[in-house]
Structures are given as C-alpha cells and as structure tokens.
Amino acid sequence: MTGGFRTIRDGVTALAILAFLWLIAAKLNDRAEIVQAGSFHAADGDSLALGGERMRLYGIDAPELSQTCERAGTTWQCGVDAKRALQGLVAAKDTQCSGTERDRFQRLLVVCRAGSVDLNGAMVRKGLAVSYGAYHSEEAQARAEKIGLWAGTFEMPRSVRDHAREASGSRDTRLFGW
Template identity: 55%
Template sequence: MTRSGRLFRDGVTTFALLALLALLAWKLNNRPELIQTGRFYVVDGDTLAQGGERFRLRGIDAPEYRQQCQRNGADWACGEEARRALDRFMKTGAPECRGNEKDRYGRLLVICKAGDVDINAAMVRSGMAVSYGGYTAEEAVARQAKAGLWAGNFERPRDYRREEQMQHASSGDPLGGLVDYLRKLVGWGNDDDGR
C-alpha cells in the first residue's frame, strides 16, 4: 500500500471514529425526560423516595435533617422543619416530578410540581431551602421577607455537610468515615452533588 493510500485509510478511520463519538455524545445528551407521579416519601428538605429510588430536587439545597439553625438566639431544628415543609408541599395536590439527569449518587434530579405550583421554587420562596444553581429570584423574596432560614442565622447546607465530613475524618474513627462513604455511595446521604 502506498503512503497516500495509508494516509487516506487513516483519515477515513479517524473520521469514522469521530463521527461515532459524536453520535454517542448526542445520544447521551438526548436522554428522555422521566416523569414520576404518585406518592413520595419525603426523606429531607430536598430528597424524595419512591419505590426504592431516590430523587433530588434540582436547583435547591435544604438543611440536612439533623441540622440546627438559630432564631431569636435559640436553636431550632431547621432540617426537620424543611422536611415537614416539603412534605406539606408534596401533599398540596398530585405531585409530578420530572427530570432527565442523575447526580453522582444515581439520584434523578427533578423539578416537582403540584398543579401549577413549582414545589422546588416554593421551598426556596418559603425560606426552607436556598438556591443552588436556580431559583435566585425566589431566594431574594425569602431574604427580603426574612422567611424560614432567613429569619435568623444558619449555616449553608453544603458547608454543614463539609463540616460534618471533616469532624468524622478528624475523630479518628475510620469506620465512621467508611459508613458515611457507603451511605453516600448508595444515595442515603445528602452531599454537595452539583445540584
């Protein structure tokens, strides 16, 4: 085979591989939207479960279930309150949660609605979650009204999670860190996951 023949063959092969990679990338980015309806179990202020699957509310970050905040100089269970708020919103109608991407823990990232009410936005507007890549206008409304978390002092949920991880790591308890890692791996723990 001549040199020009090899160059032509290599060029065609390279082009075919690039075309195949482009087709694969297009297919992966063109995932169908998944729609979940029915009854959901509220895990915490931004996580739902149904039939063994976990769903993460897209664009928001709510306090962790055990997280404490301060209001009027006293601690209050803001994580528990965020969970109750999401539970109330999920019961306002027949919720429908839609999404087509998963986070690094395999949870479907969803926007939930009950009728015309965007539940993700309602959580932020009520001050029971902060904006995390979306819902900045709703967060501004909550801040202005001093609603929920904004009525006092609180640690951002991602910072709270980071501190908890550092405490486990510095406590010298290797099993505690391993358990936390396994919980996150199977989606039982909330972590900073690009929400």
C-alpha cells in the same frame, strides 16, 4: 470563475455536514424525561423517595435533617421543618416530579410540580432551602422578607456536610449520602 464557485460550494457543503452532525449529536444527547407521580416520601428538605426511586430536588439545597438554626435568640430544628414542609408540598394529589439527569449518587434530579406550582421554588420562597444554581429570585424574595432561614442565622447546608465529613475523618462523601 470556476475556482470561486467550487470554494463556495465546498464551504456550503462543509457547513451542511457540520449542521447535520450537530443535529445527530443533539439527538444522541437527548435523554428521556422520567416522570414520577404518586405518594412521595420526603427523606429531608430536598430529597424524595417513591418506591425504589430516590430523587434530589434540582437547584436547591435544604438544611440537613439534623441541622439546627437560630432565630430570635432561639434554636430551632430547621432541617426537620424543611422536611415537614416538603412532605406537605408533595402531598398534593397532582404532584409530579420529572427529570432527565442523575447525580453522582444515582438520584434522579427532579423539578416537582403540583399543578402549576414549582415545589422546588416554593421551598426556596418559604426560606426552607437555599438556591443551588437556580431559584435566585425566590431566594432574594425570602431574604428580603426575612422568612425561614433568613429570619435568623444558619450555616449553609454544604458547610454542615463538610464539617460532618471532617469530623468523621472521611474524604468519601458517599458515606454520608451527599
């Protein structure tokens, strides 16, 4: 009987140690959330600056600033319109952007809010950005309503960046800031 008790005790002890180690690892991975508020400047439809901090809106991809799109047989400056829309959204006095991670260009990956409104999602709902790992329902809504980019034809922003990189003969994406 003693052998069975030791086996149970050893199993419980091992499980307790594993749980303790998991808690330590989870705490070490906890990154402090960085919250920014103030007068944001939209660099394009999915990038912001505030002072010296560069930020990239998490989960979305907006047209490149120089990108054009087509709707109703007419070319329009969708990249410029996306930048204007983002600038209008972050102009709200109560806008805050927060994040814990940085991308490979050391931009803080953020979700921005004005009150209870998720501005990243708002850009996708307006059809001025596509979902990039998040905001799938907002993109589906914009597609169904045929608004913004979905009112005509456009090239995905990632493809525009890839073509620009190929045209320059560069394999280094850092030259383009992407």
